[in-house]
Amino acid sequence: MKILILNGPNLNLLGIREPEIYGKMTYAELCRMITAYCDGKNIRCNILQSNHEGELVDMIQAAPGSYDAIIINAAAYTHTSIAIADALRAVDLPAAEVHLTDIDKREEYRRVSYLRDACVGCFYGKGVASYTEAIDFLFKYHSK
Ligand code: DQA
Numbered sequence: 001m002k003i004l005i006l007n008g009p010n011l012n013l014l015g016i017r018e019p020e021i022y023g024k025m026t027y028a029e030l031c032r033m034i035t036a037y038c039d040g041k042n043i044r045c046n047i048l049q050s051n052h053e054g055e056l057v058d059m060i061q062a063a064p065g066s067y068d069a070i071i072i073n074a075a076a077y078t079h080t081s082i083a084i085a086d087a088l089r090a091v092d093l094p095a096a097e098v099h100l101t102d103i104d105k106r107e108e109y110r111r112v113s114y115l116r117d118a119c120v121g122c123f124y125g126k127g128v129a130s131y132t133e134a135i136d137f138l139f140k141y142h143s144k
Helices: 027-040 053-061 075-079 082-090 128-143
Strands: 002-007 044-049 069-073 095-099 121-124
Touching: 002 027, 002 053, 002 128, 027 044, 027 128, 053 069, 053 082, 069 082, 069 128, 095 128, 121 128
Parallel strands: 002 044, 002 069, 069 095, 095 121
Antiparallel strands: none
16 A cells, blocks of 8 residues: 655644644654554555645645545645645545644634545544554555
C-alpha cells in the first residue's frame, strides 16, 4: 500500500511556530516519525508540504494511479477551502483528515472543517499519533 501524506500551510514551521500549542517537535522530526511508522508496517508513504492551496489541489489531482489513499492535514485551509474538499471528492481515493491539535476544542472558527465530509476518517488532537492512527485506519480500510 502507498499513502500520500499532505501537509498544508505553516506546518513546515513546526517546532518554531507557537510551541505552546503545537509542541517542540520540528517538521523534519514529524516526517521521520511518520516514515519510521510506515516502514515498520511495510507501508510506503510520500510526505509533501505546501503553503499554497492550488498546489495542494494539484497534488491531490495527481494522486490516483500512484497512491492508494491520502492523509491530509490542510492546516488553516481546513477551515476555508472548498477547492481542497472538492479535489478530495473528485479523486477516487479514500482520504483521512488529521490535525495535531483538537480543532473542535479550539477557537470557534476552527470548528468548521470543509474536509470532514470528503474524508472516510478524521483524527484530531493527538499530535503525531493523529497521523499514525490515520495510517492504521486507512491500512485496514484498504485491506477490506
Ligand atoms: C492544524 C489546526 C489548524 O486549525 C491550524 O490552522 C494549523 C494546524 C493542526 O494540525 O492542529 O495550522 O491543522
